[in-house]
Amino acid sequence: MASKKRDSWSSNFGFIMAAAGAAIGLGNIWRFPYICGENGGGAFLIVYLACVFLIGMPVLVGELLIGRKAGIGGAGAFSALIKKNKKLWGYVGLLGILAGFLITSYYTIIAGWTLEYLWQSFMGNVATMDAESSKNYFDTFMASNPRQIFWHVGFSIITIAIVSGGVSGGIEKVASILMPVLLFILVGLALFGLNLEASMQAAGSGIAKSIDFMFHPRWEQFTAESMFQALGQAAFSLSIAVGTMVAYGSYLKKNENIANLGAIVVVMDTMVGILGGLVIFPIVFAFGLDPEAGTGLIFVTLPNLFSQIPGGAVLAPLFYILLFFAALTSSISLLEPCVTHLVDAHKYKRIPATLVSGAAATVLGIFWIVSSSLEQTGLFTNIDKFISNLMVPTNAILIAIFVGWVLDKKMLRKELPKTSQLYFDIFIFLCKWVCPVVVTTILIRGI
Numbered sequence: 001m002a003s004k005k006r007d008s009w010s011s012n013f014g015f016i017m018a019a020a021g022a023a024i025g026l027g028n029i030w031r032f033p034y035i036c037g038e039n040g041g042g043a044f045l046i047v048y049l050a051c052v053f054l055i056g057m058p059v060l061v062g063e064l065l066i067g068r069k070a071g072i073g074g075a076g077a078f079s080a081l082i083k084k085n086k087k088l089w090g091y092v093g094l095l096g097i098l099a100g101f102l103i104t105s106y107y108t109i110i111a112g113w114t115l116e117y118l119w120q121s122f123m124g125n126v127a128t129m130d131a132e133s134s135k136n137y138f139d140t141f142m143a144s145n146p147r148q149i150f151w152h153v154g155f156s157i158i159t160i161a162i163v164s165g166g167v168s169g170g171i172e173k174v175a176s177i178l179m180p181v182l183l184f185i186l187v188g189l190a191l192f193g194l195n196l197e198a199s200m201q202a203a204g205s206g207i208a209k210s211i212d213f214m215f216h217p218r219w220e221q222f223t224a225e226s227m228f229q230a231l232g233q234a235a236f237s238l239s240i241a242v243g244t245m246v247a248y249g250s251y252l253k254k255n256e257n258i259a260n261l262g263a264i265v266v267v268m269d270t271m272v273g274i275l276g277g278l279v280i281f282p283i284v285f286a287f288g289l290d291p292e293a294g295t296g297l298i299f300v301t302l303p304n305l306f307s308q309i310p311g312g313a314v315l316a317p318l319f320y321i322l323l324f325f326a327a328l329t330s331s332i333s334l335l336e337p338c339v340t341h342l343v344d345a346h347k348y349k350r351i352p353a354t355l356v357s358g359a360a361a362t363v364l365g366i367f368w369i370v371s372s373s374l375e376q377t378g379l380f381t382n383i384d385k386f387i388s389n390l391m392v393p394t395n396a397i398l399i400a401i402f403v404g405w406v407l408d409k410k411m412l413r414k415e416l417p418k419t420s421q422l423y424f425d426i427f428i429f430l431c432k433w434v435c436p437v438v439v440t441t442i443l444i445r446g447i
């Protein structure tokens with residue numbers, strides 16, 4: 001099992017920042033607020049929270065537990081904990097790693113866009129765009145393979161460099177600096193946005209519009225598809241079932257309280273999604289824009305707004321730094337499972353393992369860029385849908401079954417010594433029944 005020299009998180013704070021950094025990403029700041037607004041606001045929020053706490057949290061805690069108990073990440077973690085069907089459950093671990101690897105290959109492309117916009121905002125070019133020029137700018141950028149490849153490769157190199165530095169020396173150090181800065185900027189921007197909306201709305205309407213848009217339940221807009229979206233978003237946002245939490249768990253010390261750590265990460269991730277909405281929507285409503293503007297919102301609509309907002313020249317770089325940090329702590333967590341697997345199962349040294357997996361994901365990303373520009377029937381979009389909506393939830397079901405049905409309960413109880421019996425019983429019940437049944441039902445209805 002674990003080798004003597006195995007790296008570990010040097011503090012609880014470091015682990016929380018790294019795991020929250022994995023969870024908090026582009027998904028929270030842009031995708032969550034937008035799909036929440038589109039699928040019935042508060043109605044979506046209620047179902048999303050149910051998915052997060054009844055499905056996401058048990059799977060997340062289960063994954064941390066598997067990694068920590070096995071003392072290794074990757075496919076080997078699953079087989080190390082059982083006597084029968086080792087190979088079969090090893091494939092479940094591999095499925096997660098494969099999903100994580102594939103997500104890395106395209107997550108770094110979108111992350112590259114944030115670098116392009118960060119660079120342009122530093123050059124003072126973003127806060128001067130009007131509606132037409134920001135649309136033209138985005139379209140020209142999308143049509144330029146060399147520029148997209150440049151930023152994708154640049155972002156991937158930064159990710160590879162950090163992951164090469166190891167768990168405590170690379171990932172933890174970087175996350176411990178970037179996450180507090182990110183939270184600080186986020187809260188600052190949310191306060192600014194709410195204040196702006198309040199000052200620009202007609203007297204009396206105040207900040208109510210954006211808050212209403214996000215929190216007021218509109219059940220008539222909540223469809224079966226919304227249910228599917230809520231589950232997919234919860235899994236994607238918490239970074240479950242992609243090998244990340246198993247790998248991160250394998251670097252946790254034996255005396256850490258996994259239940260508490262998991263809960264902190266889940267709550268932070270959810271709060272940031274809500275804060276993301278409080279940054280975006282007040283700005284959107286203050287200018288009477290369409291909150292359902294789609295993918296272009298942060299790359300097309302917002303640049304135009306920055307040119308009209310007081311202090312836009314400062315806010316634009318701050319906003320894109322926020323996105324860049326969020327994307328970076330997530331992309332390092334996406335690459336790590338593959339690296340941990342190569343180190344633990346194939347005895348690679350960390351640096352070659354990172355270079356091999358990082359280079360492979362980068363090359364695949366270049367393929368997505370080139371193939372989507374050739375307009376090959378939306379390959380890029382389809383692969384994202386296939387992984388996020390099918391592969392990840394399927395793997396989440398299998399992990400819940402592994403924890404709820406296959407793993408020895410006495411062993412599990414010993415891994416959660418500081419939790420009450422009631423917490424433990426609920427945890428097992430959720431893994432055994434709720435996750436498999438609910439996720440399977442949603443998947444069948446959604447396909």
Ligand code: PFF
Nearest residue numbers: 023025026027237239244330
């Ligand atoms: N949770 C990240 C986000 O919301 O953007 C995306 C992500 C990161 C998914 C890491 C999966 C993962 F392993």
